[in-house]
Amino acid sequence: MIFHLVALSDWTADPARPYAPPSLDSEGFVHCSADPETVLAIATTHYADVPGTLLAVELDERALTSEVRREGESGLLYPHVHGPLNREAVVRVWEVVRAPGGPAELVPRPPEG
16 A cells, blocks of 8 residues: 545545646656655655645555556655556545644545545
């Protein structure tokens, strides 16, 4: 399983289509994380100023229709999806609950619909 951080408003903007964040055009891939601990660390350091609800979309890597590569620098490798995220690969959606001055946590989000 791998995880992708995304604002709720971006994830739900066009649910009938595969999800393609701006990084797919600008960098050629979708940033992902390999485990919940890394998701929370990235949410805390890189998404602290993102307003609204933040999601961690858990993906079954084998069900993705786009290629996944482990890439990075300094020995740190992150899963990068080189194409849009097909929604059929979603196993679970987590909400990142951010407490002021405290650690963030992942809370399961009920299915939509």
